[in-house]
Amino acid sequence: MAPTSVEAQFVTFSLDAEIFAVPVGVVREILDYEDPSRIPHGPPHLLGLRDVRGQGVPIIDLRVRLGMDKTVRTAHTRILVLDIPIADKMLALGLVADKVFEVTPFRHDAIETAPDIGAAWNCDYIRGVVRRPSDFVIIIDLARLFSDSAPAITAAAAPQRAVA
Template sequence: MAIAATESQYVTFSLENECFAVPVEVVREILDHEDPFRIPHGPSYLLGLRDVRGHGVPVIDLRLRLGMSRTEKTPHTRILVIDVPIDGRSLSLGLVADRVFEVTSFRHDAIEAAPDIGIRWPSDYIAGVVRRTEGFVVIVNLAKLFSGTDVRSLGSVAASSLEHA
């Protein structure tokens, strides 16, 4: 079944009791959680590096990046390996999610603008919100979330750590 041009597909996942989504086209794969190789002196949300098909991928605790509590590993914890377009190149990152739900389609006209008040995260990090019967789905603005200087340096941390391994 072809998706109409009025819809886009997203991967939905949970952090704490909230439902989030990222565009399906940025998700390379979904992996079981394994503890990454620790990197000293990184930002608090950088859990370390994980080998993904021969490449060092920085693993991010997305809950910490959004100002939430640290992720507690469970049998449902997954890592979404994503490719984020930043400054004309692609940065591969592993995002820790409490649980991955599904790939789903959202109609473009059902995506509301990010609210400026009443949310726990900076609205710049939110590309939009979709209302569902069971609550809201927050679509993460990956370009804004990972556009800071500290995050851009993660790509070089991964490369230099692999060279010295």
């Protein structure tokens, strides 16, 4: 008898018609949407700050960060409060999701790499893709997406060049 594959738990959510997932271990809590306090001159994806149990947490419009249209608030809009380990620090962020679905297990051997489409495409933020009977789930590499060295994802962000 072959050993069973190890599974990992993920929280699934939608942005527009796309389904995304993040590891359940980084999700601190899921909150109803409330408008954050604005931060002047922040990047377009930074909506502002929200108080989460006494801590000011930056709220990110993940749709904008991924180059999609701005989130339109509905009754299903939620904020996933995450603690993302990046290098030697813990980054607390709130990600706006159109809808949060469930915690679901994915077998490690069912997680495929991002597809190669034969063209220039920035898929650095994709940790993997899981095929389901009716759709695909994109697993986000949060540390890569939000690290200081993260490549520009939105069209509005200009590439930075090193100066010699």
